[in-house]
Structure formats: structure tokens, C-alpha cells
Amino acid sequence: MTKDDKVNNDKIRNPDTNAKSFAMISHVSSLTFISRAHSHSSQPNTMIRERSTMEGQERDQDKEASVSFRSVLPHEPLPADSSGYIHVQGALEPKLKKDKGDEGKPSANQDQADYYWTKQGLEEALHEALTKICQGSALQSVSVLEDNSSPPYTKVRLSYSSPLAALKVVQYFRAEKVSAHDLLLVSPNNDNEEATMTSHWQFAARPLQATLLTTQPFLSTQMAWNRSNPPKFRRLIARPGEPVELLQQERQITRYVFLSGLVDTTNKNNNNPPWWDNSRQVCEAIRSQLHVYDTSGKGIELYISNKKKTSNRTTHFCHVGMRSPEDARALMAGLQGKILTWKQPCDWNDTSTCTTEQQQQQQQQQPTIQSDKLFLDYAAVTKRSEAKATAKATGEDLVKGEKSRSECTSVTKHVVVPGLVLITDFITPQEEQVLLAALTGPTAPWAPSQTNFSNSGAVKRRVQHYGYVFDYETANVNRDRSQPGSDCPPMPGMPPSDMSSLEAYTETCTAEGRGWELMAGIAERTRRTTFEIQAKDDDEEEQQGQSTITKQFPKLNQITVNVYEPGEGIGSHVDTPSAFDDGLISVSLNGGVVMEFRRQQQQQDDEKIKKLVYLPPRSLLLMSGPARFEWEHMIVTRMTDTHEGVVLHRSRRVSMTLRTAIDLSGEPMPCVSSTRFPPVWGTVGQSATDALVTPSMEREHVHAVYDAIATQWHHTRGKRGVLWPGATQFLKELPEGSIVADVGCGDGKYFPAIWEAGSYVIGSDISLPLLQQATHAHQQDAASQPDSRRVSEHRQHLQKKPAVLVADCMNVPLRSKSCDAAICIAVMHHLSTRDRRIRCISELGRIVKVGGLINIQAWAMEQQEKSKRKFAGTDVFVPFNAQPKYLEAAKNTAIATGMHPDPGKSTAQLYSEEYNADYDEQKGLVVFKRYCHMYRTGELEELVQEVDTVELYESGYESGNHFVILRVVT
Numbered sequence: 018m019t020k021d022d023k024v025n026n027d028k029i030r031n032p033d034t035n036a037k038s039f040a041m042i043s044h045v046s047s048l049t050f051i052s053r054a055h056s057h058s059s060q061p062n063t064m065i066r067e068r069s070t071m072e073g074q075e076r077d078q079d080k081e082a083s084v085s086f087r088s089v090l091p092h093e094p095l096p097a098d099s100s101g102y103i104h105v106q107g108a109l110e111p112k113l114k115k116d117k118g119d120e121g122k123p124s125a126n127q128d129q130a131d132y133y134w135t136k137q138g139l140e141e142a143l144h145e146a147l148t149k150i151c152q153g154s155a156l157q158s159v160s161v162l163e164d165n166s167s168p169p170y171t172k173v174r175l176s177y178s179s180p181l182a183a184l185k186v187v188q189y190f191r192a193e194k195v196s197a198h199d200l201l202l203v204s205p206n207n208d209n210e211e212a213t214m215t216s217h218w219q220f221a222a223r224p225l226q227a228t229l230l231t232t233q234p235f236l237s238t239q240m241a242w243n244r245s246n247p248p249k250f251r252r253l254i255a256r257p258g259e260p261v262e263l264l265q266q267e268r269q270i271t272r273y274v275f276l277s278g279l280v281d282t283t284n285k286n287n288n289n290p291p292w293w294d295n296s297r298q299v300c301e302a303i304r305s306q307l308h309v310y311d312t313s314g315k316g317i318e319l320y321i322s323n324k325k326k327t328s329n330r331t332t333h334f335c336h337v338g339m340r341s342p343e344d345a346r347a348l349m350a351g352l353q354g355k356i357l358t359w360k361q362p363c364d365w366n367d368t369s370t371c372t373t374e375q376q377q378q379q380q381q382q383q384p385t386i387q388s389d390k391l392f393l394d395y396a397a398v399t400k401r402s403e404a405k406a407t408a409k410a411t412g413e414d415l416v417k418g419e420k421s422r423s424e425c426t427s428v429t430k431h432v433v434v435p436g437l438v439l440i441t442d443f444i445t446p447q448e449e450q451v452l453l454a455a456l457t458g459p460t461a462p463w464a465p466s467q468t469n470f471s472n473s474g475a476v477k478r479r480v481q482h483y484g485y486v487f488d489y490e491t492a493n494v495n496r497d498r499s500q501p502g503s504d505c506p507p508m509p510g511m512p513p514s515d516m517s518s519l520e521a522y523t524e525t526c527t528a529e530g531r532g533w534e535l536m537a538g539i540a541e542r543t544r545r546t547t548f549e550i551q552a553k554d555d556d557e558e559e560q561q562g563q564s565t566i567t568k569q570f571p572k573l574n575q576i577t578v579n580v581y582e583p584g585e586g587i588g589s590h591v592d593t594p595s596a597f598d599d600g601l602i603s604v605s606l607n608g609g610v611v612m613e614f615r616r617q618q619q620q621q622d623d624e625k626i627k628k629l630v631y632l633p634p635r636s637l638l639l640m641s642g643p644a645r646f647e648w649e650h651m652i653v654t655r656m657t658d659t660h661e662g663v664v665l666h667r668s669r670r671v672s673m674t675l676r677t678a679i680d681l682s683g684e685p686m687p688c689v690s691s692t693r694f695p696p697v698w699g700t701v702g703q704s705a706t707d708a709l710v711t712p713s714m715e716r717e718h719v720h721a722v723y724d725a726i727a728t729q730w731h732h733t734r735g736k737r738g739v740l741w742p743g744a745t746q747f748l749k750e751l752p753e754g755s756i757v758a759d760v761g762c763g764d765g766k767y768f769p770a771i772w773e774a775g776s777y778v779i780g781s782d783i784s785l786p787l788l789q790q791a792t793h794a795h796q797q798d799a800a801s802q803p804d805s806r807r808v809s810e811h812r813q814h815l816q817k818k819p820a821v822l823v824a825d826c827m828n829v830p831l832r833s834k835s836c837d838a839a840i841c842i843a844v845m846h847h848l849s850t851r852d853r854r855i856r857c858i859s860e861l862g863r864i865v866k867v868g869g870l871i872n873i874q875a876w877a878m879e880q881q882e883k884s885k886r887k888f889a890g891t892d893v894f895v896p897f898n899a900q901p902k903y904l905e906a907a908k909n910t911a912i913a914t915g916m917h918p919d920p921g922k923s924t925a926q927l928y929s930e931e932y933n934a935d936y937d938e939q940k941g942l943v944v945f946k947r948y949c950h951m952y953r954t955g956e957l958e959e960l961v962q963e964v965d966t967v968e969l970y971e972s973g974y975e976s977g978n979h980f981v982i983l984r985v986v987t
């Protein structure tokens with residue numbers, strides 16, 4: 018028995034009983050009067066009624082002494098109690114009006130305010146009022162539950178002859194928003210006493226809260242019943258890597274079935290009461306249909322969730338708690354795909370017990386509930402805390418967007434979006450790799466104007482347009498490419514000679530990693546595709562049978578590349594009809610995603626029908642006709658998608674959307690295309706032609722990276738000291754005493770090999786930190802060095818002072834013809850333009866004397882089968898995983914040399930922000946992106962042709978590298 022349940026009949030609020038007895042009695046009589054005024058009935062004998070109420074309460078108290086109450090949870094079936102109980106709480110006590118003349122304080126003669134009510138007086142008044150208002154005949158007792166702390170009495174327990182009777186009163190309280198004012202002062206008349214009452218007392222108009230109670234104990238063994246909050250459900254779906262048997266096992270024991278597709282067909286225009294809004298009644302109605310599946314006879318739990326309202330339809334889903342696995346399975350089998358109709362249970366319209374006008378009106382109409390095709394699936398209860406614990410144990414992140422949504426989303430398989438065509442495997446995995454390398458790699462032409470839009474927040478994800486710019490601010494396509502902000506790369510174009518053999522062309526492009534050219538091929542493949550389009554929508558289809566039309570989109574002249582990192586999406590929209598023609602085509606690369614389609618509302622009342630479509634990687638999606646013009650499409654921002662019961666964690670998705678930009682008369686704009694790679698456009702292309710200006714690509718993705726990683730580079734790779742045998746051999750064969758220029762020497766890996774061969778070295782590199790590693794290394798204990806870095810005793814005099822200088826290989830600060838030979842190892846693949854590559858070769862040719870040899874090595878596009886390195890394109894970012902402990906030193910050097918203006922930043926922050934690196938929190942690594950150009954077979958040789966001062970002496974391939982040995986001729 019709770020504190021509230023302790024009823025003390027004798028106790029009144031006034032601690033000084035005697036002094037206030039007169040006032041009390043007068044208030045009791047006032048209460049009686051109020052009730053009478055409301056009921057217009059003759060005045061009953063106050064004394065008798067008071068006594069009877071007291072007797073009743075004594076009986077109740079005896080009976081209830083050992084009983085405890087709890088509220089009936091919304092999902093529970095009606096309790097099987099012999100009586101029905103209600104808890105009413107709220108502002109029940111009237112307040113004494115303040116005397117205006119007395120600065121708002123009650124005057125001395127009004128100090129009885131605190132003692133206005135007696136417990137008995139209130140019980141009596143309520144008894145009378147409730148008897149008149151609703152379910153009167155069934156009312157058994159009223160007991161005011163005393164709150165020990167202070168007035169007012171705010172909690173009252175009512176008991177009725179049955180739980181259903183009590184429930185109806187609860188509904189009535191909720192529907193009518195019954196207040197103390199309604200209960201105790203319903204029909205004021207001109208009676209003097211009443212006038213006195215209302216002039217002195219205020220009755221609260223705030224609705225009282227009524228709760229259905231039960232004496233049934235909590236079912237402590239059954240978790241769900243134990244909660245006052247509805248449990249959180251998750252659909253029973255196998256997570257990646259989770260054995261299916263485990264899931265099946267869970268399905269065997271689960272009692273929860275997820276049921277969606279409930280529709281409220283109540284016609285609101287008919288003035289039907291919104292009884293669907295009343296989840297209790299909805300539950301009862303649904304239960305009346307499902308009870309046949311409850312063979313246990315224990316009742317069915319129902320949790321109604323996610324009401325989705327439009328003005329004339331409300332759809333719901335609910336979780337059905339069956340009391341045995343067998344029942345759950347039978348329900349699944351019995352209702353899957355069915356359409357159900359319910360009538361409002363007649364019981365609710367029993368007029369004998371309700372007297373208000375509204376209730377009489379209500380019973381005249383019989384609203385029905387109808388369902389869509391039901392969709393059932395298993396669900397299990399998850400506590401959020403458990404979900405967190407599981408996530409922690411499995412190392413999964415509880416990331417934004419993942420757990421905040423119920424995973425129980427319908428796949429709406431039965432909804433057809435007319436004009437939507439999905440072609441899976443439109444491109445091959447190899448093509449996908451090459452396209453990705455081109456679209457997200459270092460040579461991806463990200464136009465400056467789009468970058469600005471992203472920064473302004475107009476476009477959150479990374480976007481690049483080709484052909485024509487789509488301006489997200491004006492939602493239009495910029496038709497004049499010469500206008501500021503309208504310059505963007507042209508469409509990738511195919512050489513006319515290859516048009517007759519498209520597939521051979523794409524095959525070659527793929528094999529050679531020519532991303533730009535392949536993009537042109539894929540665009541052409543799309544233009545030539547004949548799409549079979551189902552033209553009719555759902556209803557029409559049923560009437561007329563399936564009808565398909567075929568269509569091509571040969572005028573595609575615009576591509577938009579979107580990069581969605583996990584968690585990024587695109588808002589619901591229809592692509593501007595005046596900007597693009599029919600036929601929107603989206604090719605998905607790398608990551609799949611669920612795209613949502615919603616039918617646009619023609620009228621306010623129309624419901625937005627939703628269809629979820631999973632777009633797998635390498636698929637092509639066509640939106641045409643209604644799918645393009647009448648349905649909106651969107652990608653929800655979240656970390657996972659659920660497809661066929663499997664949770665898919667999103668990964669970066671790159672999409673290529675191909676469209677036909679149209680002019681103001683609706684005609685397709687000309688296709689502006691180029692076969693040249695890299696594409697040149699606007700001002701970007703022009704400034705890139707000066708070989709001596711270091712492109713930002715190299716500054717950010719080569720120079721800055723090596724400066725930052727120099728320490729780790731030397732500690733790991735440098736110390737391993739792996740030298741290319743060909744290069745060592747080259748050095749060995751030089752005449753003793755040669756002066757060798759090591760252009761781009763890095764940490765001086767080849768120095769010992771040069772010394773060992775009896776030559777002198779002059780090393781140059783653009784990175785000071787790397788050169789510092791080079792000079793320190795040779796002052797260290799020889800024993801700690803790998804073999805390749807050890808210099809034999811008779812050569813050690815050579816290593817005393819390695820000559821190094823910070824220099825750009827575009828302008829080596831050595832006199833022409835001052836060196837006997839030169840090496841340039843692993844340097845040329847960091848040069849980002851052809852002109853710079855040629856310039857580097859000619860610098861080498863300049864500093865070496867006539868007849869001298871030059872050895873150049875650079876990374877090859879063609880990697881060996883067993884190599885872990887595979888390059889999908891010629892221009893790629895090769896990641897370097899840096900440990901912050903090594904970066905610390907580089908950071909300090911950078912600060913000391915004034916290269917970092919903000920020493921306050923953490924290492925990870927500094928490098929990820931200023932070096933465009935990614936921070937891998939899980940591994941605690943800063944992942945730098947090193948720009949590399951991979952040389953195709955013959956490419957170095959071809960470049961050498963451009964330099965007059967040298968001739969090719971030897972060339973070849975060694976361990977993933979191409980090399981050339983050149984002889985200086987003039």
C-alpha cells in the first residue's frame with residue numbers, strides 16, 4: 018500500500034481542528050450546493066450522504082488495505098479486475114480569489130482559504146458530479162488520496178463496476194478535457210449562494226488527468242510489461258557477420274510481430290470523431306481482429322507507433338505482442354499481405370451509460386478501420402542501454418542517424434513507381450574502380466565555383482558538374498558557359514574513330530586506367546541503352562494489365578558527380594523540369610544506398626506514398642515520366658540502410674547523374690565535350706600550363722606531406738633501406754670518383770651506395786625535414802644501420818659531410834655540366850603535369866656533363882600480380898598512414914621554421930585540417946594523401962623524346978617501377 022493509498026477519514030487539512038470547525042462545515046455545505054446547482058436536482062440530505070460516503074470508504078479501505086494499484090500500460094489488454102479503477106489528478110481544489118483592495122494578499126477574514134475543502138466534502142461533490150456526468154450508475158466509490166505534504170488534494174481514485182466502465186470514463190475525461198470547473202461548477206445559475214461562490218472562488222479550467230488503474234501485479238518475468246515507457250523495438254535482422262541460426266533462434270522465441278499498413282479510413286469531413294487518435298480504442302479494435310491468434314488466452318499486447326497523418330488518412334504500424342512463439346508464427350502466416358477492415362467495436366457506443374450529446378452523436382456513426390496490405394515481420398525488444406553495450410562490445414559505433422530511427426521500416430514492395438527502371442551491373446567492377454579513381458582522385462576536376470557553393474552550405478556533399486553547371490541557389494542550369502560561375506569541365510567525349518567499337522574502347526580504357534576516357538564511354542553506353550519502362554501506375558496496371566514502352570536518351574549532355582560520405586544524403590526534390598529534359602540517370606559507384614521516392618501531392622489532401630529502392634553499386638537508375646516529374650526523390654542522411662532484412666553500413670557513394678540540359682524553348686542544349694585529358698576549362702586550365710609554378714596539388718599532396726611524415730618515413734622505410742637493385746647496379750658501374758647528383762634524394766637512402774661505389778654525392782630535395790633525416794642518419798652509429806646504409810671503413814671519409822641542398826627539381830641550383838652522373842629515383846611520379854615531367858628530365862640533362870648517365874625511376878601503372886598495390890588510374894592518391902607520435906617532431910620543426918602559424922592546434926587537428934589528411938580515429942592514424950602519377954609502359958621513353966639534350970640508353974621495368982637510363986648528348 019502506497020503513501021497515497023492511506024486514507025484517514027478523520028484527518029482534515031487544518032491542523033487546528035477546533036478553531037476552524039465552523040468554516041469547514043460551511044464549506045461542506047457550499048460544496049453540496051455547487052453539486053446541486055450543476056445537477057438542478059433537489060437538495061439531498063447532506064448528513065446522510067456524508068455518512069454513507071464514509072462508510073463506503075471504510076469498506077473500500079478494508080478491502081484495499083492489501084491492494085496496490087498500478088496504471089494500465091497503453092499496450093496492455095483490459096485488466097481482468099472485478100472493478101475498474103481510475104486515478105484522477107490535477108488542480109481539483111478551488112482557489113480563493115484575492116481581495117483586489119489588499120495588494121493581492123488574502124485579507125484576514127479570508128484565511129479560511131487553506132481549509133476550504135475537507136476530504137469528505139470533495140469526495141461527496143465529485144461523487145455527485147460524476148454520477149451525473151458519465152457512467153454514473155457504475156460508479157462505486159470516490160476516495161481522495163491524501164497528500165501529506167500540503168494542500169491541495171489533487172489525487173482521487175474512482176472505482177467503477179467494471180474495467181470497461183472505468184475505461185470509458187477515462188476516455189471521456191480525455192476526449193472532453195474535463196476540468197475541476199466542469200465537474201464542480203457545471204451549470205451556474207443566478208442563485209445567490211452560487212454567485213457568492215464564484216465571486217470568492219476560482220475553479221481551475223485546466224484538464225484533469227485520468228488514468229486507468231489495475232490491481233494486477235507487474236509481470237516481472239516479462240520485460241516488456243514491466244515498463245511504463247513503451248519498449249524500443251528493432252526488427253529481427255541479421256547483422257553483417259551474424260550467423261543466421263542465431264537469428265532463427267531468436268525468431269523462435271520472440272513474441273513480437275511488427276505489423277504495418279494500418280490505415281484510418283475515418284472520413285473526417287463527416288464530422289466523425291477522431292477516434293483513431295485514441296490509441297486505446299484502436300488497440301481494442303485491432304485486438305478484436307487478432308484475438309483468434311491468441312491461443313494462450315492471455316491477451317495480446319499492442320504498441321501503436323508512428324502515426325503518419327495526412328488530412329484524410331492516417332497510417333500506423335504497431336507491434337503485436339503474442340504470448341507464445343506459435344501464436345506469433347500463426348499470426349505472421351495468417352495476416353501477411355492481407356487487407357483487413359474493422360468496425361469500431363459496438364461496445365464503445367453503449368449509449369445507456371453516456372449522456373453527453375457528443376457521445377450520442379458518436380454512436381450514430383460506425384467508423385471503420387482499413388489496412389493496406391499488411392506487412393509483418395519479427396521484432397525484438399532492445400533497451401537502448403543494451404544497444405549501447407552491444408555496440409561497445411562489438412566495436413560498432415552508435416553513430417548519428419543509426420539508432421535514432423526505428424529500423425522497422427517497410428520496404429513497400431507493392432508500391433510501383435511508374436517510369437523507374439533499375440539496371441543492376443550496368444558497369445563492371447573494373448570499370449567502377451577506374452571511374453572512381455578518376456572522379457575522386459587527384460585529377461578529378463573539381464571546379465572552384467562548386468566548391469564555393471559547398472562552403473556556403475548550399476550543397477553539403479561534394480559535387481562536380483560537367484558540361485553545364487547546375488546552380489543550386491537558383492535551381493537552374495547555367496546555359497552560358499562563359500559567364501562567371503558557369504565554367505566547368507566539358508563532358509568527356511569519345512574520339513569519333515572509336516564510336517563504332519564502343520565496348521572495345523571501354524575495355525581498353527579500363528585496362529589502361531584511363532578514367533576520363535572511360536567516363537566518355539560510359540556516357541555513350543548510357544545514350545545507347547534502350548530502356549524498357551513500365552508506364553502505368555498501380556491502379557491502372559490492375560485495370561489494364563502491364564504496359565511497357567521503350568525509350569532512349571541520346572542527347573545526354575550533362576553529368577553531375579555527387580560524393581556522399583556515410584551519413585550524407587540529398588533532400589527530397591524533383592529535378593527542375595525547366596532545366597532538364599525527361600530521363601534522369603544515376604549510376605552508383607562504390608557504395609549502395611536506399612533512395613526514397615515520394616509521390617508529390619497534387620492536392621493538399623493527397624497522401625505522399627513512399628517507395629524505398631535500394632541502388633546497389635554499379636547499378637543504373639532511370640527516372641522517367643512520372644518517376645521524373647511527379648515523384649520526388651531523396652536520400653536520407655543516415656549511416657545504415659536496411660535492405661531485405663540486412664543492415665548495410667553505408668560507405669562512400671559516388672554517383673554520376675547524367676541528364677539532358679535544355680534551353681528555354683525546351684530543346685536539348687549542345688553537348689560540349691572534350692576527348693583531351695586532363696580536361697581544360699575556364700581559368701584553371703590556363704594557369705596550369707606554366708611548368709615552373711608548383712601546382713597546389715603538389716604543394717599540398719606531395720611537399721607538405723613529406724615535410725610532415727619525414728621522421729616516420731625515415732624510421733620505417735629509410736631504416737629498412739630497400740634499394741632498387743637496378744639503381745645500385747647503376748651506381749656501382751660509375752667510374753670511381755664520380756660526382757653524382759641525387760635529385761630528390763629524400764632521406765639519402767642511396768647515399769651509402771654512392772659512397773660505397775667510391776663516388777661523391779650532392780643530394781637535393783624540396784623537403785628540408787627529409788634532408789635533415791639524411792644528414793642525421795650518417796652521423797649515427799653504423800651498427801644501428803641496415804646493410805644498405807652501412808659504409809665500409811675505407812669509404813667512411815666520404816660520408817663525413819654529405820652535401821645536401823633544399824631545391825626544386827624544376828630548378829636544380831647546380832652549374833650546368835657540373836656532375837658526372839645523376840639519379841632521380843621515385844621523384845617523377847610526384848610531378849603532376851606533363852610539362853613538369855619534361856622539365857625535370859631536361860634539368861637532369863643540363864647538370865650532367867656530355868656523355869654522363871642519368872638513371873630515372875618512377876612508379877608503374879602496371880603492378881605485378883602479387884603486389885598489394887593496384888592502381889585504378891594513372892593519377893591517384895596513395896595513402897600514407899602516419900602515427901601522431903612521429904608527427905609531433907615534424908610539427909615542432911614546422912613551428913620552429915615558421916611554417917605553421919597556429920601552434921595551438923593538436924597534431925591530428927593540424928594535419929587533418931591543414932594537410933587535407935583524414936584522421937582515422939579508430940586506428941589513431943593520420944592518413945595523408947600522396948599524389949602519384951603512375952607511368953604507363955613507354956611513357957617515360959616518350960617524355961625523353963621531348964628533351965633534346967639526352968638520348969635513351971636503356972629502359973625497363975623493375976619491381977613495379979619503370980626506369981630509363983639516359984645519356985647526355987649535348
Ligand SMILES: O=C(O)CCC(=O)C(=O)O
Pocket residue numbers: 577579587592603604650672674
Ligand atoms: O546521387 C544520386 O543518385 C542522385 C542525385 C540527384 O538526385 C541530383 O543531383 O539531383
Ligand SMILES: [Fe+2]
Pocket residue numbers: 590591592650
Ligand atoms: Fe535529383
